[in-house]
Amino acid sequence: xxxxxxxxxxxxxxxEESGETNPTAEAREVVSRLNGRGLYTRTGLLLLPHNWLGxxxxxxxxxxxxxxxxxxxxxxxxxxxxNFLMYSVQRLIEELDALCQEPHPYRTLLVSVFDLPLSxxxxxxxxxxxxxxxxxxxKRPRAVxxxxxGAAAVLPDDHEQAAWRAAGRLAHWPS
Numbered sequence: 481x482x483x484x485x486x487x488x489x490x491x492x493x494x495x496e497e498s499g500e501t502n503p504t505a506e507a508r509e510v511v512s513r514l515n516g517r518g519l520y521t522r523t524g525l526l527l528l529p530h531n532w533l534g535x536x537x538x539x540x541x542x543x544x545x546x547x548x549x550x551x552x553x554x555x556x557x558x559x560x561x562x563n564f565l566m567y568s569v570q571r572l573i574e575e576l577d578a579l580c581q582e583p584h585p586y587r588t589l590l591v592s593v594f595d596l597p598l599s600x601x602x603x604x605x606x607x608x609x610x611x612x613x614x615x616x617x618x619k620r621p622r623a624v625x626x627x628x629x630g631a632a633a634v635l636p637d638d639h640e641q642a643a644w645r646a647a648g649r650l651a652h653w654p655s
Contacts, residue, residue, distance in 0.1 A: 503654035504542055510651040511543045514623035515587045522623035523613050524649040525641075526590070527630035532653055536592035536627045539653060545625060546584035551593040553579065567600040569609045573617065580620040588623040598634035610636040614644065627653075 502508070510524045532539060540547035554565070554575070579589060598606060614636075617624070628635060630652060636644065644650035 507539075507543055507651040507653055510649060511545055511588050511623075511625065513648045514625065519623075521613075521615055521618045522620065523617050524623065524625045524651070525636075525644055526625050526627045526651050526653060527635070528627055528653045529630055529655045531655060533629055536590060539627060540590040543588070543590065543625075544586060545588040545590040546586040546622075547590045547592065548579055548584075549593050550575075550579075550591050551596060554597075565597070565600070567597045569601065569605050569612070572597055572601075572609060573612060576613075576617070576624055577620065580622045580624060584622060586622075588625055590625045590627050592627045594626050595628050595632045595634050598628075598632075601634075606634060607640075610640055614640070614647075614649075 507526055510526065513519065514522045514524050526539070528536070528539070536549070537547045576591070579591060598609070601609060613624075613626075635641065641650060
């Protein structure tokens with residue numbers, strides 16, 4: 481397997497040889513899987529505890545991923561005088577695709593503050609979004625790792641989360 485972008489992480493992280501456990505190993509494993517070969521759809525979910533919300537940039541550095549704050553990115557693209565965002569499943573997918581097309585220094589893009597636009601969708605629309613993101617959002621130049629609050633109401637349901645986890649594409653960030 482080729483080296484991935486997370487291999488540069490500092491040596492002071494616990495190692496397997498020392499017998500210590502690395503609390504970020506699950507998340508690093510997801511990034512490694514997204515960067516590796518063989519995945520048709522390179523998307524993942526990273527569920528963050530409350531005390532890590534707002535620190536997604538630090539999380540991205542620890543994982544060797546590029547970071548985009550969706551809200552800041554979106555504000556920079558609003559037309560003058562635009563008052564409504566008019567979120568839809570199609571628009572969110574198109575915007576994630578646009579983020580993937582932009583130049584970033586790493587093969588994985590950690591996208592934060594994405595729970596806000598997801599909350600504008602109806603539950604039925606969110607199911608469509610999660611289904612598309614899991615199985616159809618493919619052939620993008622970058623993997624996408626959505627960083628979301630672990631207790632957000634916009635997350636996939638337990639059954640869908642189990643599928644993400646079974647595919648090695650869901651991780652929980654440690655407290």
